[in-house]
Structure formats: structure tokens, C-alpha cells
Amino acid sequence: MSEPKKIRSMDGALTRYRIMAYTVGTGLLILVFVGIPIQIWGHSKTVVAIVGPIHGYFYLVYLVAALDLARRAHFGIGRLLIMISAGLVPFVAFIIEHKIVKSIRDEQRGAAVPFESL
Numbered sequence: 001m002s003e004p005k006k007i008r009s010m011d012g013a014l015t016r017y018r019i020m021a022y023t024v025g026t027g028l029l030i031l032v033f034v035g036i037p038i039q040i041w042g043h044s045k046t047v048v049a050i051v052g053p054i055h056g057y058f059y060l061v062y063l064v065a066a067l068d069l070a071r072r073a074h075f076g077i078g079r080l081l082i083m084i085s086a087g088l089v090p091f092v093a094f095i096i097e098h099k100i101v102k103s104i105r106d107e108q109r110g111a112a113v114p115f116e117s118l
Helices: 003-041 044-072 077-088 092-109
Strands: none
Touching: 003 044, 003 077, 003 092, 044 077, 044 092, 077 092
């Protein structure tokens, strides 16, 4: 595969991953910091009943996007596991997304990023 075509392919996968990371991260924040307190203190399961399944379905799409990006970027299993688990802990999806994007952008520019910095 030619280099410009490879970068375009990577950019598409990176965009899909970023969209899903923000979507899943936001859904998880709403679920944890709005839905669960309302469920506990307000005795209403409405927010959890709506946001919970939506977050679950989006998390599955997020997994596919993360796997696709990891395959295209030739990530190791450790980085892939970090990406996958990021959608399960509040705020972590945003942090990992930023680090993944930075490492890929640096790699595209020619500056190698060691795994330890991620």
C-alpha cells in the first residue's frame, strides 16, 4: 500500500475511533454522574434505563473502532487492552484517546513514540 493511501486509511480509522471514544466517554459520564445519583437519591431509574443500553451499544461500536485502529496502526496487545478498557472507566476514554491520537500523529510525522509514554 502506498504511503499516502496508508495515511488516509489510518486517518479514517482514527476519526472513527475518536468519535466513538468521545461518544462512549460522554455516555459513561452521564450514566455515572447523573443517572446513578438520580437512581439512588431520586428513586428514578429513567436515566439509567435510557442511557445504560445506549452506552452499551455504543461501547460495542467503540470496540470495533478500537480494534480497527489497532490493526491498522499495528498496536500490540497491551495498547489494545488499554484502548478497550478506556470505555469502562469515567474520564479515561478522553485521556487515552488524546494519547493514542498524539502517538499516531507523532508516528506519522516520523517521531517514534515508545509504549511507555502511553
